[in-house]
Amino acid sequence: MTKVYNFSAGPATLPEEVLDIAQKELKDYQNSGISVMEMSHRSSSYIEIHQEAADLLKDLMKMPENYKVLFLGGGASTQFAMVPLNLMTDSKQADYVVTGSWSKKALDEAKRFGDATGNISSEADDFTTIPDLKSAKFRDNLDYIHITTNNTIYGTVIAPEDLPETKDTPLVADMSSNILSQAYPTEDFGLIYAGAQKNLGIAGVTIVILNPDILKEPLEFTPKMLNYKTHIEKDSMFNTPPTYPIYISKLVFQWIKEQGGAEAMEARNREKAALLYDYLDESKLFKPVVDKNYRSLMNVTFVTGDKDLDAKCAKEAEANGLLNIKGHRSVGGMRASIYNAMPIEGVKTLVNFLKDFETDNK
Numbered sequence: 007m008t009k010v011y012n013f014s015a016g017p018a019t020l021p022e023e024v025l026d027i028a029q030k031e032l033k034d035y036q037n038s039g040i041s042v043m044e045m046s047h048r049s050s051s052y053i054e055i056h057q058e059a060a061d062l063l064k065d066l067m068k069m070p071e072n073y074k075v076l077f078l079g080g081g082a083s084t085q086f087a088m089v090p091l092n093l094m095t096d097s098k099q100a101d102y103v104v105t106g107s108w109s110k111k112a113l114d115e116a117k118r119f120g121d122a123t124g125n126i127s128s129e130a131d132d133f134t135t136i137p138d139l140k141s142a143k144f145r146d147n148l149d150y151i152h153i154t155t156n157n158t159i160y161g162t163v164i165a166p167e168d169l170p171e172t173k174d175t176p177l178v179a180d181m182s183s184n185i186l187s188q189a190y191p192t193e194d195f196g197l198i199y200a201g202a203q204k205n206l207g208i209a210g211v212t213i214v215i216l217n218p219d220i221l222k223e224p225l226e227f228t229p230k231m232l233n234y235k236t237h238i239e240k241d242s243m244f245n246t247p248p249t250y251p252i253y254i255s256k257l258v259f260q261w262i263k264e265q266g267g268a269e270a271m272e273a274r275n276r277e278k279a280a281l282l283y284d285y286l287d288e289s290k291l292f293k294p295v296v297d298k299n300y301r302s303l304m305n306v307t308f309v310t311g312d313k314d315l316d317a318k319c320a321k322e323a324e325a326n327g328l329l330n331i332k333g334h335r336s337v338g339g340m341r342a343s344i345y346n347a348m349p350i351e352g353v354k355t356l357v358n359f360l361k362d363f364e365t366d367n368k
């Protein structure tokens with residue numbers, strides 16, 4: 007088999023070491039004679055995996071003592087509803103910073119439950135930048151402020167230094183595509199959520215990190231399954247949790263810890279992203295799409311300016327083992343997703359391919 011690199015935006019590439027362990031343990035988890043997939047979620051073997059996953063994440067995210075980790079189903083998209091159901095309960099007002107398609111979807115869902123607005127937005131700039139959140143005028147008396155830290159489709163990021171100062175208003179973040187890619191101050195957030203399939207594992211588990219002090223009584227029609235308290239009380243075992251995805255996330259957390267944690271991931275990710283952006287900046291064929299000040303370390307978007315040439319580039323990349331660099335169907339161009347698990351060799355191989363493509367298509 008020739009070596010391929012998978013630049014998919016999600017589900018995305020996993021660390022090779024994680025796949026090796028999963029393969030080794032697939033049919034016989036640590037001499038239990040059975041697979042993790044076949045274990046009761048009430049068994050001591052599984053409970054150990056579950057607990058260790060939560061402990062590792064607490065450690066990696068430097069979570070304050072009272073914060074909780076939840077492992078839920080339903081994807082990040084279910085959090086679009088769960089957040090307002092549980093938090094838009096007092097003033098029933100929330101401000102959403104709209105920086106891409108996913109934050110728009112989160113806002114649309116919140117509007118079903120209360121007075122959610124998306125006035126602070128970069129839509130007028132086709133989501134190629136991030137509004138200045140330090141000077142942004144949020145409304146008074148909000149139940150929470152919602153942001154999307156990394157805009158997977160457009161390739162922009164709200165870096166830790168650009169976070170809004172929300173004082174007593176809980177800050178809620180969709181971190182699906184850059185959680186643990188760099189160190190965010192967890193204590194500044196009331197709630198963080200992330201689907202695992204981009205940076206933390208495989209599809210099926212959604213990670214929620216929250217400060218239980220921000221929880222009030224949810225809206226009265228909230229189903230039990232969508233009430234955070236239900237899951238906090240039962241340690242994410244109210245019903246059958248997505249056991250195998252949680253096991254894979256545990257392996258990913260161990261891998262991140264062995265790499266040196268979020269800070270070490272950030273250093274690696276900066277090096278990888280710089281390789282690609284530096285080439286794109288000097289290229290005469292390719293052009294990076296977004297505002298230099300808000301470039302994502304995870305999803306690098308670029309174009310040639312010619313749709314047919316973009317398509318040719320993505321197709322030839324595929325033939326060369328560089329998979330899934332075609333941009334999202336809503337924006338076109340190219341997008342290379344270079345999450346934590348993408349090795350630097352993958353980025354170097356991509357840059358070399360793009361250089362050759364540029365020479366051949368002058």
Ligand SMILES: *Cc1c(COP(=O)(O)O)cnc(C)c1O
Nearest residue numbers: 081082083108158180182183201
């Ligand atoms: C992928 C993604 C989602 C959607 O996640 P699902 O798990 O498919 O619901 C939401 N937000 C962001 C930022 C994403 O990248």
